[in-house]
Amino acid sequence: KAGVTQTPRYLIKTRGQQVTLSCSPISGHRSVSWYQQTPGQGLQFLFEYFSETQRNKGNFPGRFSGRQFSNSRSEMNVSTLELGDSALYLCASSLREGGGVDEQFFGPGTRLTVL
Amino acid sequence: GDSVTQMEGPVTLSEEAFLTINCTYTATGYPSLFWYVQYPGEGLQLLLKATKADDKGSNKGFEATYRKETTSFHLEKGSVQVSDSAVYFCALTFTGGFKTIFGAGTRLFVKA
Numbered sequence: 001k002a003g004v005t006q007t008p009r010y011l012i013k014t015r016g017q018q019v020t021l022s023c024s025p026i027s028g029h030r031s032v033s034w035y036q037q038t039p040g041q042g043l044q045f046l047f048e049y050f051s052e053t054q055r056n057k058g059n060f061p062g063r064f065s066g067r068q069f070s071n072s073r074s075e076m077n078v079s080t081l082e083l084g085d086s087a088l089y090l091c092a093s094s095l096r097e098g099g100g101v102d103e104q105f106f107g108p109g110t111r112l113t114v115l
Numbered sequence: 116g117d118s119v120t121q122m123e124g125p126v127t128l129s130e131e132a133f134l135t136i137n138c139t140y141t142a143t144g145y146p147s148l149f150w151y152v153q154y155p156g157e158g159l160q161l162l163l164k165a166t167k168a169d170d171k172g173s174n175k176g177f178e179a180t181y182r183k184e185t186t187s188f189h190l191e192k193g194s195v196q197v198s199d200s201a202v203y204f205c206a207l208t209f210t211g212g213f214k215t216i217f218g219a220g221t222r223l224f225v226k227a
Contacts (some may be wrong), residue, residue, distance in 0.1 A: 004158070033215070042219040043159075043204060056214040090158055104215060106158030112201075 002027065004093050004107035012113045018079040021110045025072050025093030031055075032074040033104065034066060037088040046089075049074055050096055078112075086114045117142045121205050121218035128195055129226050136190040138179075138205030138219045148172075148181055148188040148206040153202045153220070162190075162203070195225045 005024045013019050019022040025032050045058040047066035068074045072093075078085055088111050092104040122137040129227030140146065147166040151159040168183035177192045186204060205218040 035217075043217040045214055045216070048214060058214075065147075092159075102152075103161045103164065104159075106151075106160065108158045 004091060004105050004109050006089075006091050006107040008110060010111045012115065013081050014115050015064045015081055015083060017081050018077065019081060021089055021091075021112075023074045023091030023093075023107060024074070025074070025091075026105055027089060029093035029095055029105070030072055031094045031096040032068055032072065032081075032104075033092045033094075034074070034076050035090040035092065036060075037090055037109070038086075043090070047074065066109065077091075081114045083114050086112060088112075116144070117207065117216050118217055119205050119207055119218035121221050123202075124202075124220075124222040125224055126221060127224045127226065130197055131194045132225075134190070134192040134199075134223070135197045136205075136223070137202055138188045138190065138218060140186050140207050141222065142186070142207060142209075144209055145183075146209050148179070149206040149208070149215075150177070150179055150188070151204040151206060151217075153204065155201070159204060166200050190210075195223070197225045197227050199223060200225045 007022045031050045033041040036044045047057045047109045048055050052068045063079045066076045090109045091107045094102040094104045118141045150162040150163045150204050152162045153159045163174040165172040165181035171180045179188050179190045202220045202222045204220045208215040
């Protein structure tokens with residue numbers, strides 16, 4: 001079974017631009033979560049989508065948004081990029097069946113550098 | 116609010132030494148607890164988990180016991196290897212919840 005894939009793996013943008021990151025979950029997984037990882041702040045939760053609906057959101061400004069498609073693929077968008085948005089963005093998928101607690105499977109991440 | 120606190124790293128050990136990485140949590144309710152590991156250049160992967168008090172999770176020689184009375188989930192391994200060098204994250208989530216809270220991570224270096 002293929003793992004979680006994220007594209008692109010590396011991205012360089014300049015301040016003020018916008019960026020879209022993509023995540024394809026493991027086949028059959030309906031939940032996709034996004035995290036931002038930086039040396040200073042560690043791993044911070046952005047949001048989680050389940051069946052195309054955002055179910056929870058972390059403490060990030062409205063410049064960070066996401067969506068999920070009917071095939072469970074998810075995209076994350078960051079508008080008006082700031083230098084502080086430079087980070088590794090991780091996507092994780094899980095089954096979330098029956099409301100139980102499921103393991104999260106992480107992708108390799110997208111390394112975003114804002115100049 | 117809910118939170119996870121891990122011991123600060125880096126932790127540097129010699130091969131075959133005993134490892135303990137402390138993790139405590141604050142939660143309103145009874146979460147499930149996890150340890151994830153991140154090897155260089157990779158995403159996180161689940162190492163072990165425990166879903167209720169007194170459960171012991173174990174994998175690849177690593178163990179952690181869910182201690183409700185001390186709100187802890189310390190990671191232990193009896194004999195570390197160079198290949199265990201990585202960053203370890205303690206995390207919690209709630210049944211039916213849609214948010215996982217991670218600790219800051221503890222970097223482990225194992226010297227040959």
